[in-house]
Amino acid sequence: MRNEQIVAAFFNESFSKGYDERAQRTGAINDNLHFMIRLILQDLPDDARILCVGVGTGMEIVRLAQLFPRWRFTGVDPSESMLAVCRERLQEAGIGQRCELIHGYLADIGTTPAFDAVLCLLVAHFLRDGAERQALFEGMAQRLKPNGYLINAEISFDLDSPEFDDIVGKWSAMHRVAGASDESLTGLSRQLREVIGVLPPASTEALLRNSGLPLPIQFFQSLLIRAWYSRKPA
Numbered sequence: 001m002r003n004e005q006i007v008a009a010f011f012n013e014s015f016s017k018g019y020d021e022r023a024q025r026t027g028a029i030n031d032n033l034h035f036m037i038r039l040i041l042q043d044l045p046d047d048a049r050i051l052c053v054g055v056g057t058g059m060e061i062v063r064l065a066q067l068f069p070r071w072r073f074t075g076v077d078p079s080e081s082m083l084a085v086c087r088e089r090l091q092e093a094g095i096g097q098r099c100e101l102i103h104g105y106l107a108d109i110g111t112t113p114a115f116d117a118v119l120c121l122l123v124a125h126f127l128r129d130g131a132e133r134q135a136l137f138e139g140m141a142q143r144l145k146p147n148g149y150l151i152n153a154e155i156s157f158d159l160d161s162p163e164f165d166d167i168v169g170k171w172s173a174m175h176r177v178a179g180a181s182d183e184s185l186t187g188l189s190r191q192l193r194e195v196i197g198v199l200p201p202a203s204t205e206a207l208l209r210n211s212g213l214p215l216p217i218q219f220f221q222s223l224l225i226r227a228w229y230s231r232k233p234a
Helices: 003-010 013-025 027-041 059-067 080-092 130-142 164-177 188-195 201-210
Strands: 049-053 072-077 099-103 115-121 144-155 217-222 225-231
Touching: 027 059, 027 115, 027 144, 027 217, 027 225, 049 059, 049 130, 059 072, 059 080, 072 080, 080 099, 115 130, 130 144, 130 201, 144 201, 164 188, 201 225
Parallel strands: 049 072, 049 115, 072 099, 115 144
Antiparallel strands: 144 225, 217 225
């Protein structure tokens, strides 16, 4: 699938409106990931600027904005329906005035190194093309200030490992808790192999290093979800 086809297939209006409700059913995963992100970013300036790539419904903005009242946020997403939910969430939280939302892709954000941190949560695995994925990481690194943080979370696993078939069963169980039907999960293994771009952890770390981020550190794993932080050299 092309990027536009993936956006249309996965992130329609119905999916967008129910996204947060499904996420709440597996809230322990989200809570832990965002707790760790908070710890990593807590040394940023009081007036830090944060870019969220694939901002979705704005969950990370709401959490960080409540903790850091002077931070400002830019969110970009190709799904207008997800952005509509995001705008509503930000207004409900009373933080809309600190946020700019852009309908589009990273390329629609200026290339000036203007951000103290860039967050890319559960986005990169939708890019199957290796060159596009490398360009994503390079583009995020380019927009970071010196010493800025890149935090990337994605579905990552060695699909050729003997453990893969077993962990897919646990991954299915997690989706059932989130409300997925057995019917919708019948092709889950094929989807992981053929529809999205699941890379082994070492490959993702190589992409980060090739983007000028020399020390990617994995700080989180929950089943197939892994997250790394990297810091742009001064």
